[in-house]
Amino acid sequence: MSNLGVVIVSAGKGTRMKTEQSKQYIELQNKPILVHTLEQFHNIKEIKHIHVVVGSDDVKQVESYKEIYHLHKVTRVIPGGKERQDSVYRGLLSFDESIDWVMIHDGVRPFVTEDDIMACWRKAEEKGAAVLAVPVKDTIKLVNENMDVLSTPDRTQLWAVQTPQVFRLKELIKAHENAKEQKLLGTDDAMLMEMVGASIHVVPGDYQNIKITTPDDLEYAQFILAKKITSNNMDGE
Ligand SMILES: Nc1ccn([C@@H]2O[C@H](COP(=O)(O)OP(=O)(O)OP(=O)(O)O)[C@@H](O)[C@H]2O)c(=O)n1
């Protein structure tokens, strides 16, 4: 497979979690959420370069994870920006010319599987760009500021997009620069690529690849992790 750089964005403040400590450092089974996420990538032999973007006050702490949790493939820890988009951009600029493809992943999505990471990377190489996503289960309404329903999009065409998202590094840098020029803020990187006319391919993922965002997500995360540990123990018996 081609040369890939992974950017794990983890410089958010976690305001919706409403905890004093930023959510990426909350421990699940005695390990910060961010470390659980990093391990998922670190365990893949084809992945060699992982750059983590963190709050500027947290660089030293996350640097120390490399030794504590044996994460030698984490080759850079970079201070992030105000918005997620700024943090991703800083991560993109941290790679040298040897990197062709870049995979962006949220530091607070610790349950992404090796199979889904690899499927997304392979699909990007085949199609040019790929994102992991799951079909929407609820009926979605478009609602105006007065809370009146405007319309109901056809659910068979709606997918909830997750990370990882994989692109050619140079193309994603250009898309970010275009968004900057136009003062556009996207909620994911695919959106910035769409704005410059790129085609993005969807890879069906897993509902358990949650983004830990609010306190109820934390309870669900504890449940998912406990289930995984039980199932790993049973496999090892
Ligand atoms: N300036 C920012 C904002 C977000 N992120 C990262 O982007 C991912 C997804 O963002 P989100 O879940 O919104 O995290 P927060 O911004 O921390 O949460 P909130 O919006 O509730 O403050 C997280 O891993 C977060 O750390 C980042 O690197 N830099």
Ligand SMILES: C[C@](O)(CO)[C@H](O)COP(=O)(O)O
């Ligand atoms: C990139 C993302 O995780 C895809 O679902 C999501 O858009 C991030 O949004 P947030 O508002 O930064 O949580």
